[in-house]
């Protein structure tokens with residue numbers, strides 16, 4: 014799947030919460046894009062300025078991509094995303110990146126997401142369970158408050174339908190718990206992971222959270238290479 018320049022058109026815009034927007038793009042050139050769940054596209058804003066957006070939808074729908082953004086950072090990418098309207102053309106390059114789950118990998122995946130870092134993990138988990146992945150998987154997901162837990166209802170539904178899927182959402186407000194995502198996810202992973210044998214971790218969010226979670230897993234004996242990560246900020 015070599016990255017290529019693509020042209021798409023905005024089909025629909027949805028507001029998942031005041032500052033989380035989802036946009037459906039219908040591919041025009043090419044009319045379908047092959048990609049792996051977890052990959053991202055690069056949107057150009059100038060000769061040396063791009064912003065990356067993970068594909069929130071799954072490869073089962075190659076003619077229509079969904080992107081999902083936290084527009085609170087307020088920079089060039091957020092402003093562009095906020096302004097998208099149905100019918101707008103969108104140019105991007107993709108698919109890019111290696112934050113993908115290999116189905117042939119026999120290890121048990123632990124997914125860890127901080128706020129909008131959920132996007133590639135949403136694509137991976139949706140695709141896995143939609144295509145008959147019967148094995149165990151765990152998701153630890155933190156956001157500042159329930160309104161920032163994008164896709165929470167879908168993960169709860171997945172956990173009800175698939176007993177092998179363990180979902181552990183957390184928000185900052187809980188009494189006695191750490192208030193920041195890095196500390197809270199490090200605590201959650203410390204509690205959830207008793208044995209790292211046969212484990213592979215997929216961690217997405219801020220750099221500080223990725224370091225904290227990786228340190229916990231490595232201290233428990235997991236090989237560093239078994240912690241795959243995608244740094245959003």
Ligand SMILES: Cc1cc2nc3c(=O)[nH]c(=O)nc-3n(C[C@H](O)[C@H](O)[C@H](O)COP(=O)(O)OP(=O)(O)OC[C@H]3O[C@@H](n4cnc5c(N)ncnc54)[C@H](O)[C@@H]3O)c2cc1C
Nearest residue numbers: 064065066067081082083086087088089090091132245246
């Ligand atoms: C591989 C990859 C995939 C990505 N996928 C997504 C995605 O699917 N959805 C998405 O919303 N973003 C995603 N990002 C982040 C995205 O590319 C932009 O960085 C983000 O949208 C902010 O861009 P901006 O121009 O508005 O702000 P910038 O001017 O780039 O950033 C302003 C400040 O906000 C910080 N920041 C950026 N994002 C966040 C955040 N979410 N929370 C807290 N602080 C932040 C930056 O470090 C900077 O200090 C991804 C990044 C990478 C590298």
